[in-house]
Amino acid sequence: MDKSRFSLLLLEPGEIYFEDFSCTLSDKESVKVDSARQGWLKLCSKSLVFEPRDWAYPLVKLQFKDCDALSVVKSHDDSNYIIKIKIKQFAEMLVDNVLAPYKFIYEKKDFFIFFHFASAEECLSQMEQLQRASTLHAPEHNSMVATILHSRYMRMVFDPVMMDDFTEEIICELQAEKISPLVRHQGKLALTSTTIYFQPFSNVESSPVLKLKLSHLKRLYKRRFLLRQVGLEIYSSEESSVPHIYLTFQSERARDRIYKILEDSPYVNLERAHAEEITLQWQNGIVSNYDYLMYLNCLADRSKNDLTQYPVFPWVVADYTSEVLDLNKVETFRDISKPMGALNPDRLEKLKERYDEMCDPKFLYGSHYSAPGLVLFYLVRKYPQYMLCLQNGRFDHPDRMFNSVKDVYNNCLRNMSDFKELVPEFYDTDSKGDFLVNRYEIDFGERHDGTKVNNVALPPWASSPEDFVVKLREALESEYISRHLHLWIDLIFGYKQRGEEAVKANNVFHHVCYEGAVDLERVYDMNDRHALEVQIMEFGQVPKQLFTKPHVRKIIQRVPAPMCCVEQNAYSYEMECVDVIRLHKEAVTCAVRQGTRVISVGKDGALKVYDTTQRKQIRSVILSTTPLSSCVMVGDNMVAVGSWDNEIYLYDVEYGRVVESFRAHDDSVSCLLWLDKERLLISGGCDGVVRVWSHVGHVGQALRGLRVELDHDVKVTTVTFRRRRNEIDLITGTSDGEVFIWDVQTRELTKICAHISAVSSACLVLSGDRVVTASGDGVMNVTDLSVSHSVYQKHFPAAVSSLCWDGSSVLWVGGGGGDGNGALLQWNLVTVTQLSEIKAHDDSINSIHFDEGSKTLITASKDKTIKIWQLKKVS
Known part of the structure; x- marks a missing residue:
């Protein structure tokens, strides 16, 4: 052979x-x-x-x-x-x-x-x-x-005969190592304009040179290898002869040079998946818990090619004795808000006593939750050759092997030096639990009771390795874990990973295993450096910290949704322009629809009423000699209008007369909002104040109905709201890019720095848990209100001037498109994808209004026109 x-x-x-x-x-x-x-x-x-x-x-x-x-x-x-x-x-x-x-x-x-x-x-x-x-x-x-x-x-020269095309020129040539579990294979990397070549020093590879076409590259990840930023992991398409390779270089500078060349190459077309986008999709249930954890592990430098940084997954099930796994019982699950070492109060107390007696730098746990030995403890049946390599040709003692799931979990709860979590294979249904089976029929020896080590003993509720993994996966995706998974993410990848929050969470490991704790480049003593490398290899490493604020929680449907809920939300609208209204002499600043009427205001100081059935103007009035900024319906026939002359005008559409006007602000009224249930009018002004008015519509009573004043340092540009049971939060955007969340009853304030330029529009979406804001520099931001933290940000090529939500999953964005400010974009906020883009106007879209009753969209533009769009929902 x-x-x-x-x-x-x-x-x-x-x-x-x-x-x-x-x-x-x-x-x-x-x-x-x-x-x-x-x-x-x-x-x-x-x-x-x-x-x-x-x-x-x-x-x-x-x-x-x-x-x-x-x-x-x-x-x-x-x-x-x-x-x-x-x-x-x-x-x-x-x-x-x-x-x-x-x-x-x-x-x-x-x-x-x-x-x-x-x-x-x-x-x-x-x-x-x-x-x-x-x-x-x-x-x-x-x-x-x-x-x-x-x-x-130095004596090795890359052999150009190995190239696909003799006319190729080498852009750069570097010493590199190809990394696989426990193996570092030295060689020379040559990069041309079309291909990556890796020529090994020795002949152990099946091919004398590995070739990756740049056109096949899909994903690039900078990696930390043995606490040094020298790694580069490359994923290619399926047709590539080398679908995946993990390389390390002699220095961070060399790695970054290769990364930059590849990223800038016209032949490379990478799949772009922003962390915020994946987080939002996970929140919406588009991305599963399993896939999200794999993604976070990847972002945090965890790779299956590096056993010192193998992907880490949580124990989620705590019941390994019942005949049936009941996912409706809280007792079935492990408390994932705590690290493994903190689950047993008695053990934790002893560990904290030892911690208190230590000198700095202190650590609570003397072993890690993921290290090469721990990974292979679980996977020795699947990768026995790795264990033989790690332990110099020997397997572990039969009594110390992974023999029973129940025994291992109990040991992780009680042993003073065992705090390990799991590996993704426990939840990988594609592999069918093959790591639990001694498929190579290896003689691992006999335990103290004379039983031979063979397959792993499963809990009573699992009929087979495949059934075990399937049920664990169901537990991972269950409602209980989905509600609490963000708490475990905080411990492993987030703000409770290090510092004072880690101490509070009883989540402190040896300082050497944290990124940035040791700079090996500055350790010049060979003995010290070797000792650190051995410790890193044996002890394990904490993942790269991804979040410094509490991680957002997953949105759980309050009413159990059918399995097809994702497909139901994955719709868009066909849009047909059925009418173009040209009534204003200057820019139209706002337009709304009430029944068959379209009411609009503009910079010409005029209010116009248009009948969509008769297709003609039925009311026109000059309310002010200054521009009008906004309008809202405060009833079937009453419209409130904000003006640059500091006034709010109340106009009766039915009778065609101004019912009342009052001085609402010390500067221009910039935005209005009507809360129909509470019968409250909210106004924002250039004087930096938001005011809440009751008794609107009662002649002479408006000023007496001033309920609340909320002060800002700069101009208020937009206002929206959310309901929390019987309480109201007002969400305001300002000209300096900040977003404020006000509890109207208590006046409590939460401030979010969402943008670097003025907030142009804001609207609440997705069951009131998130607010979308947009700015004039083309940025759209999605903020999770439960943690007051941004979960998604999109940069558009043009300014975004307006937003509108359909009440389910579709968001319309005025501006931002490749066609400029007059573009109208359609986004699905559940799948986090752009559905369409049309050139709706010749200039910026100042206002978008969705009318549920008529299934129409009203857009008002700086180009002096209003357009009515008929909507048809399509899957």
Whole structure:
């Protein structure tokens, strides 16, 4: 068979494979004895590995540290020179070609290597150099091997014959490492205008060069590797010969250089998924809890290629004894608002006593929730070769292995040094729980009671590994976990991860495992640096902190929604312009619809009433010599109008007369809002004040009905509201980009810095949990009111002047489009996607009004026109 059995996983983690030699290995000074085996000798930084050509024989591993002597001798039967190795002990691997613990043979023995083509003297020189390195302490050994590797790298030249096109020019050429679990494969990266080439130093890869077409690239992620910002993870499309690769470079500068070239390349078309967009989709139920956690892990530098930063998932189920898993009982679930170490009050008390007695930097937990050993503890049946690599050819003691789900969970609750969380495989229904099954039939040994270690024992409620994973996934997606998952995210990825909040949450780990706690580039002492690297490798790392404020919670439907609720919300409107109204001499600032009438005001100081049935103007009145800013209906026939002359006018549409006017502000009235249920009129002014008026419509009573005054430092540009049970919150936007949330009853204030320029419009969306604001610099912002924190931001190419929501999931945006300020965009806020864009007006759209009764949209523009759009809902 031509396929090699040798793998870098047969070496120690981090050990380097240099090259191989065709040879014959014998325990006699002759190639003619029965013990002689033809094969390949692998020269590695800590060992020699002989791979026999005949698969019936095991691989032999000779550690340099166990060598008593290396020498060149002349063979007895011919004139060839051979290398003689005197060794104290050695290991046999893949005995009978079965994946099993290495067979260690503790006896002195001589091995003779007959090289078919290479010079014995030159090979001996390299071996002696590596043997000398093996006698040094680990830091000095690593330094010497790095020097040898660098020397080889400097002699290595990228082979242009490997290119797809001989006319390609190399833009840059760098030393790099290809990373896979426990393995770092050195090589040279060459980047051309169309292709990434990775040429390995050694021949262990199936191909002499790996090729990634830039046109196939889909996603790029900068990665932190062993606490250094030197990693780059690349995902390509399915048709790519290399769909995924994880590379590290010698410095952050080199990594960033490659990243910038790829990002700027015209051949690269990356999938853009902003964190805020995914968060909003998760909140709306479009993205599952599982997929959202995988996404957050990816953002936080967690990758399945790096066992020190493997994706981390929570224990969510606490019941491993019942016959049936009841997801309607709170007792079924683990409290995910607390770290694993804080779930047992008695244990936590002991840990805190120890914490209080420590010197700074203190830590509460002496082991981490995710580290290479913990990951492989769960996955040893799926990836036994990883565990053998990590533990130098041995599996763990049978009693300490992952034998029972219930026992492991109980141990995580009680043991003073066990606080581990889970890995994504526990919830991955595609893999069907294969990590729980001893599918390779490996002999892991016997436990203390004589039972053989085989498959993992499952709780009574799981009939099979596949059923176990399916039910855990259901638990992860359940209503209880969905309501509380943001609290666990706060602990692992968010504001409770570090600092004073972590102390309050009993979530403090050893300081070395936090990003930024140690700068390895500034640790010059080799012993200190090596000690830190070993600690990082063995202890694990806290994910990159993604959030510094409380994470938004998932929106749970108050009424159980059918399974098709997402599809029901995934609709849009076909829009047909059925009428164009040209009545104003200047810009139309606001227009509303009441029945068959369209009422509008403009900068010409005029109020116009248009009958959509007769298709003609039926009322026209000049209310002021100054522009009119806004209008709202305060009844079936009464309209309130805000003016730049500081007045509010009340006009009776039915009788065509001004009922009343009163001085509402000390400067122009900029915006109006009517609360029909409470019969309240809210006005915002350029004087920075929002006023709440009652008794509107009672002649002479308006000023007496002033209920509330809310002061701002600058001009109020827009106002909207939300109801909380029997309470009202007013949400105001200002000219300096700030958004204020006022509790009308208590006057309590929450301030959000949402924009850097004036807020042009605001509207409440999605069950009153979020507010959308827009600004003149083309930014649309979605703020979650439960945590007063932005969850999504969209930058448009043009200014956004107005917003309107249909009451379900569709938002209309005036401006912002590629056609300029006159564009009308249609967005679905549930799926967070733009549905359409039309050129609605020739200038900015100042007002958008949705009329549910007639299923029409009214747009008013600076171009002096009003348009009526007939809407038809389509799936």
